[in-house]
Amino acid sequence: MMTLFTFDRAPEFAHGFVRDIRIRWALEEAALPYTVASVPFEPRRHLAQQPFGQVPFLRDGEVELFESGAILLHLGELSEHLLPRAVPTRAQAISWLFAAFNSVEMETLPWVYFHFNRVQNQPGWLAVLEKRRDRRLDSMETALAGRQWLGEDFSIADIAMSDVLRLVGHLGGLADYPACRDYVTRASARPAFIKAHQDQLAYFARTAD
Amino acid sequence: MMTLFTFDRAPEFAHGFVRDIRIRWALEEAALPYTVASVPFEPRRHLAQQPFGQVPFLRDGEVELFESGAILLHLGELSEHLLPRAVPTRAQAISWLFAAFNSVEMETLPWVYFHFNRVQNQPGWLAVLEKRRDRRLDSMETALAGRQWLGEDFSIADIAMSDVLRLVGHLGGLADYPACRDYVTRASARPAFIKAHQDQLAYFARTAD
Numbered sequence: 001m002m003t004l005f006t007f008d009r010a011p012e013f014a015h016g017f018v019r020d021i022r023i024r025w026a027l028e029e030a031a032l033p034y035t036v037a038s039v040p041f042e043p044r045r046h047l048a049q050q051p052f053g054q055v056p057f058l059r060d061g062e063v064e065l066f067e068s069g070a071i072l073l074h075l076g077e078l079s080e081h082l083l084p085r086a087v088p089t090r091a092q093a094i095s096w097l098f099a100a101f102n103s104v105e106m107e108t109l110p111w112v113y114f115h116f117n118r119v120q121n122q123p124g125w126l127a128v129l130e131k132r133r134d135r136r137l138d139s140m141e142t143a144l145a146g147r148q149w150l151g152e153d154f155s156i157a158d159i160a161m162s163d164v165l166r167l168v169g170h171l172g173g174l175a176d177y178p179a180c181r182d183y184v185t186r187a188s189a190r191p192a193f194i195k196a197h198q199d200q201l202a203y204f205a206r207t208a209d
Numbered sequence: 210m211m212t213l214f215t216f217d218r219a220p221e222f223a224h225g226f227v228r229d230i231r232i233r234w235a236l237e238e239a240a241l242p243y244t245v246a247s248v249p250f251e252p253r254r255h256l257a258q259q260p261f262g263q264v265p266f267l268r269d270g271e272v273e274l275f276e277s278g279a280i281l282l283h284l285g286e287l288s289e290h291l292l293p294r295a296v297p298t299r300a301q302a303i304s305w306l307f308a309a310f311n312s313v314e315m316e317t318l319p320w321v322y323f324h325f326n327r328v329q330n331q332p333g334w335l336a337v338l339e340k341r342r343d344r345r346l347d348s349m350e351t352a353l354a355g356r357q358w359l360g361e362d363f364s365i366a367d368i369a370m371s372d373v374l375r376l377v378g379h380l381g382g383l384a385d386y387p388a389c390r391d392y393v394t395r396a397s398a399r400p401a402f403i404k405a406h407q408d409q410l411a412y413f414a415r416t417a418d
Binding site: 087 | 311
């Protein structure tokens with residue numbers, strides 16, 4: 001049985017958004033059995049398992065993985081419900097998986113952090129961050145127009161991309177992006193997401209301050 | 210034969226750092242045959258191949274990939290010189306591959322962009338970016354201390370990670386990180402990197418303004 005590791009607690013604003021949700025969701029989609037274990041939020045001493053002191057990480061027998069992208073890919077290899085088997089469509093799904101973690105999240109997360117770390121109200125820099133964020137959202141709006149999922153079928157790429165966009169939308173960043181909003185809504189309506197989300201909320205509620 | 214696509218030209222400050230270098234490097238390491246083709250830097254009309262209008266992308270027969278991480282992974286599947294075959298070490302290499310593109314590049318590239326886009330000299334925000342960058346560099350300094358490569362052998366993870374850190378070092382960001390600096394120096398001394406770097410410089414020099 002696989003063990004998914006997350007923190008023992010998280011700040012309340014992060015409940016529902018801690019990245020273990022991406023893995024819980026994939027495991028639920030594929031109906032793979034798993035247990036959840038935790039490491040301390042502070043002090044962070046799990047550097048042997050996760051060199052940046054982050055979560056999630058996963059243990060599957062002798063295999064250990066960190067980074068949610070790598071874990072999603074591992075689960076995709078275990079289940080064709082998560083990653084298509086035909087070589088060309090598999091390659092597109094993996095391309096989109098990396099796009100979620102690099103091209104898109106790399107340009108949206110600085111804006112998210114600015115939201116939480118405003119430094120002396122710096123409107124010039126906020127404008128730069130919004131412009132970078134919107135350049136990517138423009139591309140995603142085009143890519144998602146008229147499409148249900150990034151590929152023909154739902155895949156790990158959709159788990160990653162919709163979770164990246166869900167956080168942007170949660171902070172009001174998708175107001176001008178209806179196709180992105182609809183995509184997040186569609187993804188978040190999947191029973192496996194709903195289960196994963198409820199499980200994460202319940203997990204952190206147990207240990208809330 | 211594989212075809213690697215890059216831009217037909219690039220601004221001079223980017224020569225030697227356009228991301229096709231990651232793919233050229235991997236192809237040279239594995240001695241895989243390839244040709245290089247280009248798409249216009251402006252106007253960008255290759256959205257069917259690369260939804261963000263970026264480079265590189267790769268065509269390998271019926272397989273098309275975008276995002277340098279996805280392409281590196283594809284090449285890793287083709288050559289054990291690029292990705293170990295034993296399942297546990299492969300999983301660690303893929304974890305580090307995603308770490309390069311998400312945990313590390315996501316926190317260093319905003320600082321790089323600030324370097325090129327300073328808005329009204331905003332020292333408060335620069336301090337935030339440096340702090341975020343250095344938190345990741347601290348982790349990498351620890352991870353690389355006493356190690357030659359991220360895994361036992363050189364892999365696609367080292368191509369990605371050392372290229373991310375090479376740009377940081379180029380802009381002066383590794384002054385306090387000797388293990389990261391040595392790692393970049395060691396990676397950049399590999400014959401395959403030197404060949405890829407020279408090829409990229411020659412490619413863009415042809416079309417320089």
